[in-house]
Amino acid sequence: MSTVSHLVGTGLVSGVQVVAVVLGGPVLVGTMRKVRCRLEGRVGPPVLQPLIDLRKLFRKQRMRPNQATWIFPLAPVVLVATVAVAIAITPLVTTQPALSSSSDLFVLVYLLIVGSTVLALAGMDAGTAFGGMGSSRAVTIGALAEPAMLVTILALSIGAHSSNLPAIVQGTLAHPGSVATPQRLFALGALVIVIVAESGRLPVDNPATHLELTMIHEAMVLEYSGPDLALVTAGQSMRLALLLGIFVNLVAPWGLSTSTQSVEVVVGLVALAAKVAFVGITLSVFEVFTAKVRLFRLPELLAGAFVLALLGVVSGLVVR
């Protein structure tokens, strides 16, 4: 009986996580926009504007380019579904989400890659120049970010002898000092750069641009409109919230519930929202002072992240 209740409990908590991120992601994006506008001396749209936009988009008619195949309507669905599964199994508000034994950092990374790969294919489905351009740039950046990402995972996992995210987080909770070790600090530095690249923020990609030659993500999804565009936008904000959620729980897992009890889950939810909001605001303050880097200068940035991650692994092995 206890296994059944455990299963139901973890399932419910995972559901809470998904709903929180689906609704919280757009709010996070709205908050980051607001902060940026205020710092630039503008009023800016309301914090809830991205949610309102989503509602508007869902009510519009779907449009499909005449060359498109089944890839085109499928891609936004796969994008949102893979991110949702990743959110469900990640310890965001509790260390015991559903399928927590499979909550492997490696699995999470590859789940996100599924979404971006299918979206890159969809970009080429309409047979236009923009789509190809966006897809080509997006997969190139993805490829260059991957070594930094996996070596970062390696650096984070060596201490816990496992790439299982709940195990890593529980290790940090048990030994708070491990956050300040050089290996963790280097790895987290690399992780910041990787997260910026993976979620398409400045200085890698400018989410606000619609200038043809500088777009990456926007060029790839140019043909989407209505409910499909809503899914793509929602998927993108969920992805940002998830990546920041993973980051804050690696840096400061405090407040994270270790059970599936409702009080602890609520505390975990509040703690997660506060931490992610703090990191998101910091990121948007940073974005005010940054310009988008030229596409062909990006390898240097990502190579920097890779070197940081490598330092993390090596220092971890030396210090041990």
Next chain:
Amino acid sequence: MTAITLVAAGAVTGVVAAVFGAVLPRRLRVTAAAVLVWAACSFEAAAAIHVLAVGRPIVAHSQGLLPVTGADVVLNPLGALFVLLVVMVAVPATMHAIGYSRHGLDTRTAACVLPLFVTTMLLVPAAGSVATFLWLWEIMALTSLLLVLANHVRREAARSAGVWYAVMTHLGASTILVAFLIVAAGADGQSFAALAQHARHLAPGVRALVFMLAVVGFGSKAGVVPFHVWLPKAHPEAPSPVSALMSGSMVALGVYGVILVGDVLLGGGPAWWWLVVLGLGAISALFGALHATSSTDMKRLLAYSTTDNVGLVFLALGASGLFAAAGHPMLGALGLVAGLVLVVNHAAFKGALFLSAGSIQAATGTTDLDQLGGLLRRMPQTGALFMVAAAAICALPPLNGFIGEWLLFQSLLHGAAIGSTAGELAVPLAVAAMALTAGLTVVAFVKAAGIGLLGRPRTKSVEVAVEVPATMRLAVGVLVAACVVLGVFPMLVLPAIERAAKAAQPSVGLTPLVHGVNVQLAGLRGLLAPAELTLALMVAVAGVVTIRRVLARHPAPRVLQAWGSGREIQTARMQYTAMSFAEPVQRVFDDVLRPVQDLDVSHSAESRYFVESAIFHSAVDDAIERGLYRPVIRAVRRWGQAARRLQPGSVHRYLGYGFGALIVVLIAVAVIG
């Protein structure tokens, strides 16, 4: 019926298939040969499954079958795994060949040689002695060479590819021969068991020499850098079912050879051997993936991707040996299992990809990506199968490629702290190489699928392309189904792979996996639940589709022109091409790829400000071919030219040579005697 009868029956059926292929009329020969090959495959598969189930090898000796030495059969679980791998590719490939036959496979030679090629591949892993192994290895090389040359009458490039393949494969065979001879010289007999017995007492230097010669020889068959040059030449020219067989299974036998010599005969070695293997693997993986991203021909892309995948296998084997040498036999076994899983996965998805490339070639007459486009609408089933196989090779969960990468990553992660400095530095670099390779593979296959199958058709012949016959679709479908099953239910196959790994490292005798529904590492913290993950993904997809349907007010989508920046007419030429898609990667890695680019602009006579025409040319050659092989070929050619001066055509001069040689011999005899 005893097990050895099955092996023999398979061999005999294969030879009968070859005879049928040679004598039957053109309409029947490929079909008859294919059906008999399936029978041969069933016999060998039954024998292999028997070996894996019982755990005891099949051993037999026949004095009359080969002159002087006789033939030895020893089919152990490791060999049995490779037999099953060959079967997995050979059955769909020959099925595909029936529909593909008019593209060069229905000649008498090809229909006779194809069954022989399959049969020798089925028998190589069952060879139990040096002579038997080398006989089969050589027949396999010759039959595959004849098949590469199947289209030599129509295509100039096939002849050149044939020469490259012949030279590379025979250089490889000669180093393998030397490696075996060094061990066999002092051994009691020439069976592998006797060799393994003797190899233990050899000096470390000799053992290292044997291992390195074997790595070079088998590496040239497997397509490891720098011996990969024949792959991108031979694969685009060979008929597609032959490419699938060569890339899916023959290349895997190169890996088998390395395991045979490194683990079975020599019983492992010092760490530096395995660091060499790991390094070769990492370089091959990166080099192959980079060239795959910049290839514009689909089959050339797949050929380079083979180098990339074999590189990952070598990386896993190197890591396995490294951990075993550092005193962690369990991690060594895990690495070997990861390597074998990667080989099996590669056979499944690369076979499917080469066969679908063949279907595309049969339907459109080309594999040049810049002439294709829009095929998913015209060949919906072939296109969809290609998409799934491409997703599998990109290691996207929940397909089989992901299981292999996960196991490789886990073995590297747990081996990161083995306590030797070289190993600890090698592991993070290996992870980085594996990651960059995975990322570049995504670029290459998004390009292949996106440019080749999506968008608008770029030529007339592609516009009118229609779906290929059912047998060809079924053949690809079987391999794609294998990709899905191996990905969602890997534990159906992993225990057999584990048993094969155990046969390769008998002294270890460990099982690195916990048996159950999930993939779980024994004694280490690492678990993957692919079936649950798949279920979760399916539920999520269904949920999102439902939400989109519930929220939408207009159920039917409106179909209209794509956005063309205000232009009304849009043509296929406005799309991105394979070359432009790969341009960012090419620019980032131009130190390795060294693209040759040339822009030729001619201005109008009236004003320099008007351009009459502009010709842009860009090509990516193989830097290793240019830097390593071309100079050697040039030197050999110069030497040959110089030697021609010795042959002016004068009889007096030739008589003089003969006389001079006689004098030299007499003097030599006098001095020595």
